[in-house]
Amino acid sequence: MYNVACIDLEGVLVPEMWPHIAAATGLSELNLTTREVSDYARLVEVRIRLLREHGIRLTDLQTLVETLEPMAGACAFVERLQQSYRLVLVSDAFLEMVLPLWHKLGEPELQCHHFECDAAGYIVQPHYVRRGGKQEALLPFQGCRTLAVGDAFNDLSMLRAASQGFLFRPSAETRAAATDLPVAYDYLDVLQGVGLTV
Ligand SMILES: [Mg+2]
Structure with a gap:
């Protein structure tokens, strides 16, 4: 038996990427989230179509994501957790977009989706x-002591399935949907919540 920490990426360790991309490209429609388009796969289809219509390739997205940095304290949080836990980033983002931030976080174990591109470099298929x-994400770790941290609706099933789950700086809507879960307002809350000293 060992300890496993399943940690969401965007909104917990790094900023949300799509608002940044929407601002940098001027395409406000890329600000759509699962609040407006509740089905995530449908939302991804919309984003892929918009990118193609506006001539934005995967390498252009990567260049924009390169300018983002992990949240203050995120790298130290990852390092501290890794002293006691096998740490897995559990993200609904796409590998090719996440890579610049993943390198900055010290390249922890990562579970996320990926994009397929055409010969011209446009995303064609998730x-x-x-x-x-x-x-x-927790299924392979039955029998382990598990910690999960996430900030949004897509994290709730993971937070509830873990031995300990923390909502990290949730929106009021997410908080209202999950009053059963403890809230962490910073990384120290999580570390103290699982009995780790800093
Ligand atoms: Mg998140």
């Missing part, structure tokens, strides 16, 4: 690492 909710 490939999903899981079809169900994020709780699937």
Whole structure:
């Protein structure tokens, strides 16, 4: 038996990427989230279509994401957790977009989706690492002591399935949907919540 920490990426360790991309490209439609388009796969289809219509290739997205940095304290949080946990980033983002931030976080174990591109470099097809909710990420770790941290609706199944789950700086809507879960307002809250000293 060992300890496993399943940590969401965007909104917990790094900023949300799509608002940044929307601002940098001037395409406000890229600000759509699962609040407006509740089906995530449908939302991804919309984003892929918009990118193609506006001539934005995967390398252009990567260049924009390169300018983002992990949140203050995120790298130290990852390092501290890794002293006691096998740490897995469980993200609904796409590998090719996440890579610049993943390098900055010290390249922890990562579970996320990936994009397929055409010869011209345009994204044509998403490939999903899981079809169900994020709780699937915990399935290989039955019998382990598990910690999960996430900030949004797509994290709730994982947070509830873990031995300990923390909502990290949730929106009021997410908080209202999950009053059963403890809230962490910073990384120290999580570390103290699992009994780790800093
Ligand atoms: Mg998130």
